Amino acid sequence: MKTERTFLGVPIVKPKVGFFDLSSCEGCQLQMLNNEASLLDFLSLVEIVNFREGMKEKSDDYDIAFVEGSVTRADEEERLKIIRRNAGVVVALGSCACFGGVNQLKNRFNDLEWVKRQVYGDFPIETQEAKPISAFVKVDLEIYGCPIKKEEVEKIVTKLVLGQEITHPNYPVCMECKANENVCLFDLGEPCLGPVTRAGCDSWCPSNRMGCWGCRGPAPAANLKQLEKIAEQKNISKERLLDRLECFGGFGEAAREMRTKVEGGR
Amino acid sequence: MIFKVFQAGEMETLFGLLSVNRIVGPVEKGRDVDGKPLYDFDVVYDFKDLKLDYGQTIHSAKNYFLPYRENLCTFTFDNGDWQKEVDFGADRAHVFFGLHSCDINALNKLDKVLMGNIYPNPFYGAKRSNMFIVGYSCTPTPSCFCHSMGTDSVLHGFDLFLTRMGDEYFAEVQSARAYHILERMETREPTHEDHLHFRKTTSKKRSLFTCEVDTSDLTKILDMEFESEVWEKWGDKCLSCGTCANVCPTCYCYGVEEEVNMDFSHARKVKQLYSCNLVDFAEVAGGHNFRPESSTRLKYRYYHKHRGFVEAYEESLCVGCGRCGNACLADITVPEVIASVREGEK
Amino acid sequence: MENKLQFVDLATSHGKKNSHPGIEHFEYSYKAEITNLYPLTKTEKLYQIQIVDPRERKDFTFQPGQFVMLELPGIGEAPFSISSSPIRHGDLELCIRRVGKMTNFLDRVKRGTKVGISGPFGTHFPVEEMVDNDILLIAGGLGIVPLRSPIMSVLENRSRYGRVDIIYGAREPLELLFTYQYGMWKQFDINLDIIVDKADDKWTGPVGLITEILQKRIDNGTPNDFRKKTNAIVCGPPVMFKFVCEMLIKAGLPMEKMFVSLERRMHCGRGKCCRCNIGSTYTCIEGPVFDYWSVLNLKEAI
Amino acid sequence: MKVNCNIDIKHLTRVEGHGSIQIRIEDGKVRKANWEVVETPRFFEAMLVGKHYENAPYICGRICGICSIGHTLASIRAIENGFEFTPSEQTGKLRILLKHMETLQSHILHLYFLAAPDFLGVGSVLPLVDTHPEVVQAALRLKLLANDMCDEVGGRRLHPTRTVVGGFTMLPDKYQLKNFQQRLKDSLADLTASADLFATFVIPVFQRETEFVSLKGEGDYPFIGGRLVSTDGVIKEEHEYRAMSNEYMADWSTSKLSRLSRKSLAVGALARLNNNFNGLGPPAREISEKLGLTPVNHNPFMNNVAQLVECVQVVMQSIEIIDTLLDTPWQEPKQRLEVKEGIGVGAVEVPRGILYHCLEFDKEGRIKKADCVIPTSQNHANIHHDIEDLAEWCVEQGKNDKEIELIAEMLVRAYDPCISCSVH
Ligand SMILES: Cc1cc2nc3c(=O)[nH]c(=O)nc-3n(C[C@H](O)[C@H](O)[C@H](O)COP(=O)(O)OP(=O)(O)OC[C@H]3O[C@@H](n4cnc5c(N)ncnc54)[C@H](O)[C@@H]3O)c2cc1C
Ligand code: SF4
Ligand code: SF4
Numbered sequence A: 001m002k003t004e005r006t007f008l009g010v011p012i013v014k015p016k017v018g019f020f021d022l023s024s025c026e027g028c029q030l031q032m033l034n035n036e037a038s039l040l041d042f043l044s045l046v047e048i049v050n051f052r053e054g055m056k057e058k059s060d061d062y063d064i065a066f067v068e069g070s071v072t073r074a075d076e077e078e079r080l081k082i083i084r085r086n087a088g089v090v091v092a093l094g095s096c097a098c099f100g101g102v103n104q105l106k107n108r109f110n111d112l113e114w115v116k117r118q119v120y121g122d123f124p125i126e127t128q129e130a131k132p133i134s135a136f137v138k139v140d141l142e143i144y145g146c147p148i149k150k151e152e153v154e155k156i157v158t159k160l161v162l163g164q165e166i167t168h169p170n171y172p173v174c175m176e177c178k179a180n181e182n183v184c185l186f187d188l189g190e191p192c193l194g195p196v197t198r199a200g201c202d203s204w205c206p207s208n209r210m211g212c213w214g215c216r217g218p219a220p221a222a223n224l225k226q227l228e229k230i231a232e233q234k235n236i237s238k239e240r241l242l243d244r245l246e247c248f249g250g251f252g253e254a255a256r257e258m259r260t261k262v263e264g265g266r
Numbered sequence B: 001m002i003f004k005v006f007q008a009g010e011m012e013t014l015f016g017l018l019s020v021n022r023i024v025g026p027v028e029k030g031r032d033v034d035g036k037p038l039y040d041f042d043v044v045y046d047f048k049d050l051k052l053d054y055g056q057t058i059h060s061a062k063n064y065f066l067p068y069r070e071n072l073c074t075f076t077f078d079n080g081d082w083q084k085e086v087d088f089g090a091d092r093a094h095v096f097f098g099l100h101s102c103d104i105n106a107l108n109k110l111d112k113v114l115m116g117n118i119y120p121n122p123f124y125g126a127k128r129s130n131m132f133i134v135g136y137s138c139t140p141t142p143s144c145f146c147h148s149m150g151t152d153s154v155l156h157g158f159d160l161f162l163t164r165m166g167d168e169y170f171a172e173v174q175s176a177r178a179y180h181i182l183e184r185m186e187t188r189e190p191t192h193e194d195h196l197h198f199r200k201t202t203s204k205k206r207s208l209f210t211c212e213v214d215t216s217d218l219t220k221i222l223d224m225e226f227e228s229e230v231w232e233k234w235g236d237k238c239l240s241c242g243t244c245a246n247v248c249p250t251c252y253c254y255g256v257e258e259e260v261n262m263d264f265s266h267a268r269k270v271k272q273l274y275s276c277n278l279v280d281f282a283e284v285a286g287g288h289n290f291r292p293e294s295s296t297r298l299k300y301r302y303y304h305k306h307r308g309f310v311e312a313y314e315e316s317l318c319v320g321c322g323r324c325g326n327a328c329l330a331d332i333t334v335p336e337v338i339a340s341v342r343e344g345e346k
Numbered sequence C: 001m002e003n004k005l006q007f008v009d010l011a012t013s014h015g016k017k018n019s020h021p022g023i024e025h026f027e028y029s030y031k032a033e034i035t036n037l038y039p040l041t042k043t044e045k046l047y048q049i050q051i052v053d054p055r056e057r058k059d060f061t062f063q064p065g066q067f068v069m070l071e072l073p074g075i076g077e078a079p080f081s082i083s084s085s086p087i088r089h090g091d092l093e094l095c096i097r098r099v100g101k102m103t104n105f106l107d108r109v110k111r112g113t114k115v116g117i118s119g120p121f122g123t124h125f126p127v128e129e130m131v132d133n134d135i136l137l138i139a140g141g142l143g144i145v146p147l148r149s150p151i152m153s154v155l156e157n158r159s160r161y162g163r164v165d166i167i168y169g170a171r172e173p174l175e176l177l178f179t180y181q182y183g184m185w186k187q188f189d190i191n192l193d194i195i196v197d198k199a200d201d202k203w204t205g206p207v208g209l210i211t212e213i214l215q216k217r218i219d220n221g222t223p224n225d226f227r228k229k230t231n232a233i234v235c236g237p238p239v240m241f242k243f244v245c246e247m248l249i250k251a252g253l254p255m256e257k258m259f260v261s262l263e264r265r266m267h268c269g270r271g272k273c274c275r276c277n278i279g280s281t282y283t284c285i286e287g288p289v290f291d292y293w294s295v296l297n298l299k300e301a302i
Numbered sequence D: 001m002k003v004n005c006n007i008d009i010k011h012l013t014r015v016e017g018h019g020s021i022q023i024r025i026e027d028g029k030v031r032k033a034n035w036e037v038v039e040t041p042r043f044f045e046a047m048l049v050g051k052h053y054e055n056a057p058y059i060c061g062r063i064c065g066i067c068s069i070g071h072t073l074a075s076i077r078a079i080e081n082g083f084e085f086t087p088s089e090q091t092g093k094l095r096i097l098l099k100h101m102e103t104l105q106s107h108i109l110h111l112y113f114l115a116a117p118d119f120l121g122v123g124s125v126l127p128l129v130d131t132h133p134e135v136v137q138a139a140l141r142l143k144l145l146a147n148d149m150c151d152e153v154g155g156r157r158l159h160p161t162r163t164v165v166g167g168f169t170m171l172p173d174k175y176q177l178k179n180f181q182q183r184l185k186d187s188l189a190d191l192t193a194s195a196d197l198f199a200t201f202v203i204p205v206f207q208r209e210t211e212f213v214s215l216k217g218e219g220d221y222p223f224i225g226g227r228l229v230s231t232d233g234v235i236k237e238e239h240e241y242r243a244m245s246n247e248y249m250a251d252w253s254t255s256k257l258s259r260l261s262r263k264s265l266a267v268g269a270l271a272r273l274n275n276n277f278n279g280l281g282p283p284a285r286e287i288s289e290k291l292g293l294t295p296v297n298h299n300p301f302m303n304n305v306a307q308l309v310e311c312v313q314v315v316m317q318s319i320e321i322i323d324t325l326l327d328t329p330w331q332e333p334k335q336r337l338e339v340k341e342g343i344g345v346g347a348v349e350v351p352r353g354i355l356y357h358c359l360e361f362d363k364e365g366r367i368k369k370a371d372c373v374i375p376t377s378q379n380h381a382n383i384h385h386d387i388e389d390l391a392e393w394c395v396e397q398g399k400n401d402k403e404i405e406l407i408a409e410m411l412v413r414a415y416d417p418c419i420s421c422s423v424h
């Protein structure tokens, strides 16, 4: 690592970073390329040494590993462990890596054989329960979102390079939604997980009049009990609320409990 | 004060005269599930879009003088040294067309904290000094309780205040600027009948309120009920989402964050309006949180507004606009909370 | 266009009638240089900071107990008590513990770094009013930092005060701050008692709670003097406040002669961000130094 | 000298997803020539079972990070067809506009970031930042324009937020549309420059007779819905998509594979162009002819050129669409629709080819069964057989192993495969 610059007199090294993908849509990596306007600045901040989707050269000498996707097969577990060994800092990039993402929706059937048959019939295929990467290795930092928000990633990576502690907003999406002066989705008769979901996306979905699906997982003080009451009062079925709570895996146990309730009620 | 009367049709002329400036006013933002219109303040380009007979807007107009997010300063780095540049974030004057008396009173209250003797805030001041306010009389909605807070009429803080009286408007003119603008329209001097009519109109408005808050001895009651269990009842409901503070015309507290550009050439200090209901509002070094439960945070909001501010300025920091109660998904409303605290848990 | 409203530029209207004096100074920070820094313990460092402009430096005055906002551009801004003597004006010493975003970065900067300083803010310990009286300074942990300024002030005017006691407790000997100054304090006829929760091999002093020493001090003094002549200055973690202050009250010390310095989260120091509110009192303006009577009247203060 | 090589490329770079190439040639004899798809399956078709229909577009968009808009639109179309609902004309226009911009952004990404480095002899776009700054800047400009427009119309460039069953949650700002139209017009200069650049690239003259499958357009190009056609003369309706894709499994691939009249088929820009050359507007046609692409072209490497031609086509068409949108007042963004028990198919031409979603509902609108046929999965068999033929061709041409490795990689990249998408 060569020292290239300083900030307030403190030497700042340009870290070598690698991007890695497990089971995912690779959208989060693409978001990095979607940074057209600031891509070049980003490249001046870090040295990308491994990015299969974008470059041919690869090196196992990296300081920070951004891992996208969840683990759904044994070989991914192995790859992940190697990445962990090579990297100083492992960053879970996006909801798949943080919570299992949409991939974990198949877990809800508790029957992998059925799942396999549903798609591949009798053709033999290997898969296991979709899990976040933290189920296998120590994760140093999580960047939430499906997809990740480039402005947020840039901010986080700058802090990472500066060696600053990284904290996520502790308030729910509503806070940002109101600051964007949106009309509340509940007023429009739509469900929204904004009141319980961790902010940081700048109320991406509600600002487009789409209720939040909770891709960033729960806010620290998430009051799910009250959300259920609100939905009930607004004539939004438990199923619709559940569809959202379990979509990205962030609400884990709470969503599973609710599924039991909903299925019991059917 | 100088009063004038003009024909309802002249309203568009007034709008036209002012439209060389940027006009902010109530517009329709959509319809709710029941088809009821939803209003908010926005820039108005066309008189037809101005919905003067709005009941209440979802948000207050504060984004124009107390933005949710604001750059406090910019740093430029050069060779180990840095320069700091401060821009108060105002570059033009705005016309606020159609503010109700509650919102103008809210501004007057904010002035006391933000423009008072102790460290007046120039970011607010710069915008506040560039507001031309056309007030507009309202019809109370079911959630308005401004009369309880003494803010159903406003005595100062505007340029022009208009009250609809039949086919005419009764205008209270408070600034020379407003006077000169009215000179360019067709107006007449009010007669004695007009005065009576005006008084009848305002007293009729007063009779339309359906929502009440008993504020007598409230500061003391809040102290007495500090340990009351009612707070927990409300705390259980609260989502700690900050919606109430965001829509409130008088909530002004904030947090600050700094961020460095990716090329390290610049940095910014950004202010973001915060809310005392958010979980980390009162967390300090070492992780100690002075208000870890949502009930204590919610209580604090009432404390600040209905006790602390009263102590400091002899008036409450709540104008009774009802927005926080309307916006709160958990249906936590000021009148209900205060009533329950008064009664104590039974 | 006669209907065009004239833009009032607050940034340039300074000095004109109706404009607030110094309004443009709200975000103003003095540029200051870290002239020296050295570790006091594993987590605390002493920073000597000098306002760069000589005039500004001279004009910068403060009272013991006040704090400044220290800004590391792009990293953060946070309140710190001034820990040096008031006669040194804009040549400050801050003792800072590494706890989070801004302080961790501060820990990495070198001598010569330029920082921003604004303030001084807040109330102070009324040392002037304590002249001819005894002073009892009680500090727990980092609480010694804000007390160092009144200590200096008293040392510099030693003849004007009666008996001066410092009772200082820390968790372990390695956490003690300003150890190199204890000798000097003692030479200035100050009774210095130090106690730790847990001793190490080298520690020969007392082990236990601050309250034990305090009790001895109370028992040894003449009760009358204590009630009439003593002022107490207390600073430390919230739990300590409670015990110490209650003990002092029991010993007959009037509440308005007990002063504490409180810590809250602060983002402006200027009574605008509300983050430091206790009940609804601004710690940054009405505090951080409060007399104990006020503290009792603040809900959820300690 | 006899050609000898042993190429084993595990997890091919600069493609979306995980695939491997193996070629073993001994003494001029091709012993092995394989395209292998090792991507982990995610089981979207199972995930959807039991979910309310409104989940389908949202979840299916997550099949792919590049063509999430296409997937979202395919699901929406399947649902709307299932409920026998026809979207408003305005919705139709906005959807095409959105899809055009996805096509533009995806093609530019592929052409410049994934394909061009091979032609310029570098490992990634990164060195080009210094050596060919104008190329990189043009690519970034085009991509930014496309992405910005996706934000404006679809709410988000990736995993759109405004696209819902029945229409849109929100409409774009007309003032912004006007600005975008201007930017689109300005972008033609960058596209012309791109054409000039690509004209300098040496495209391998490899050919293999292939059956090309795509939608047949009646106006728009490329399209949402319509009839399915192949260059071998097969014509089917949208709901008969299974007869067109004929999915099967093979042990070398975790993705399903397709065939029609031959052992494999191809979809994508080249297939669209081969089937709809007459639907191109004059500027696109001109560029196509200039770059030597006329139907039916059987060189898979020409898919790159076809993508470039399509970029011009979608830009021209978008300019027109914006004109008509600006001329008509906004209607309601979204219509209500009746939930019905039944089955619906949505066929959409997404950047990599024709995409089918088929959804079956119960009377409450819950999904009973889901099937998604992805363009890349339809191409896999063709890629595989292309690699076989390419190996032989390389032997004939006497290429060395470095050259073979590069050209094999280039071939796979030319298909712009979206592998994680194909093994959804
Ligand atoms: C009047 C006053 C005087 C102080 N004097 C000193 C001193 O002399 N020496 C010293 O080391 N510390 C002092 N502090 C505490 C110091 O301000 C905090 O340690 C500092 O703000 C932490 O900043 P950070 O960015 O490193 O921490 P952060 O990363 O921001 O946060 C770490 C923790 O500190 C809390 N925190 C954040 N900002 C503040 C804030 N402004 N005030 C208090 N807590 C905060 C957070 O909630 C979190 O728990 C004083 C505080 C006050 C109010
Ligand atoms: S609004 Fe919700 S679903 Fe949308 S991006 Fe934010 S957290 Fe994710
Ligand atoms: S009172 Fe209501 S609006 Fe305010 S934070 Fe609590 S739930 Fe949110």
Ligand code: SF4
Pocket (backbone or CB within 6 Å): B245, B250, B251, B252, B253, B254, B274, B275, B276, B277, B300, B301, B302, B304, B305, C274
């Ligand atoms: S009530 Fe809360 S959010 Fe509002 S100004 Fe007071 S502290 Fe801030």
